[in-house]
């Protein structure tokens with residue numbers, strides 16, 4: 001055994017760990033103190049779009065429980081907390097000539113102050129999917145690349161200048177989801193797609209590719225601005241957060257499956273990662289999508305390349321990948337392949353959870369960290385989300401609601417897998433934010449699916465109760481981090 005591998009597994013003293021949330025999923029107060037509507041308000045209020053027609057109107061009511069929530073984070077031992085800013089709380093109409101809402105700024109300033117007083121480092125996401133509705137109405141949001149990037153840059157400037165104590169900025173959360181779920185499958189706001197029974201407008205063969213391009217330019221402009229005017233003074237860093245599942249070939253003996261597994265990673269991750277690190281889209285995407293995939297002009301390429309101080313990684317699950325022999329459909333977003341939880345030998349990738357897309361597979365986390373480390377030249381990583389739902393957790397009663405065995409196991413094994421990637425393979429991971437601090441509004445799944453280490457009692461004034469996993473995460477980090 002290599003010496004590295006035989007050393008006791010550990011994490012450095014300054015390793016940051018804690019929890020993550022997002023504005024629309026927890027804040028509530030949708031209509032208070034001058035907040036403007038976002039596309040998620042509109043979408044969740046449209047019949048048939050979310051489970052049981054649920055909305056984020058109240059959610060976890062986090063807007064009114066800032067002190068209680070920071071105290072709870074502190075009691076969990078968290079060293080960092082990732083939250084997102086509701087763009088339409090800060091600029092209700094969203095645009096660069098629209099007024100700023102001082103009450104919105106005050107809320108986030110207060111949250112940041114409380115966190116810092118408790119030695120909890122804020123990780124602040126500018127955009128976790130909740131586009132101001134006014135920008136959608138005005139120019140279709142990210143389908144208008146010129147307008148969108150300028151309005152996002154202005155919004156970023158407002159946040160950077162009014163929230164100077166923040167040292168860790170994340171421009172976008174999972175632009176893959178904004179693009180594909182918003183403009184290709186239409187499962188998320190604004191719900192556009194080619195299926196006219198679901199959406200009056202949309203083109204699932206193109207719009208997500210346009211949205212992604214605008215998002216990349218918006219990210220790049222915010223980073224350029226931060227580096228030019230704020231970074232040095234704040235002593236801060238800025239990056240993008242990308243989601244990505246690990247892939248294994250369905251038949252490891254079939255070179256076409258091996259290739260398809262790699263192609264899936266490129267369609268899901270490198271679509272955004274390659275522009276940020278290399279200034280271009282992956283060849284596999286160009287080959288399949290042709291001129292439907294926008295080209296970076298030389299100016300755009302120069303703007304986007306090198307715009308990550310760190311790689312924000314959201315990771316949950318893994319899939320087996322099987323190639324298909326037929327040509328790709330126009331609305332394909334995967335890379336012309338099939339995903340499965342079973343491989344040719346009949347092995348299952350992991351146990352069931354409440355989320356149809358999520359099966360725990362901690363080895364996949366370790367392997368994906370190594371894949372990203374190699375592809376992108378050893379960047380600094382922060383794991384900005386990782387976690388799981390638990391099958392039928394919403395049916396539990398009494399104290400059993402706080403006994404989340406599968407989630408405990410998930411966190412133990414995933415955190416260990418991450419520590420191994422760091423120690424044995426040299427992946428430069430500086431922090432880890434578990435998803436999620438609280439059970440919250442799980443988008444189209446409403447409140448049925450729970451991801452929290454804290455139970456939120458929606459029937460009883462959103463009362464918070466720690467689940468067992470909150471202590472497992474704490475103990476796992478305490479035993480790994482060097483004294």
Ligand code: GBH
Nearest residue numbers: 022173174177187243316357385435442451
């Ligand atoms: C994260 O995305 C989000 O950032 C967070 O807001 C959310 O609460 C959390 O996951 C838990 O879901 O069946 O085709 O609709 C994770 C990455 C990618 C997972 C898209 C769900 C949907 C696949 N997500 N995927 S589909």
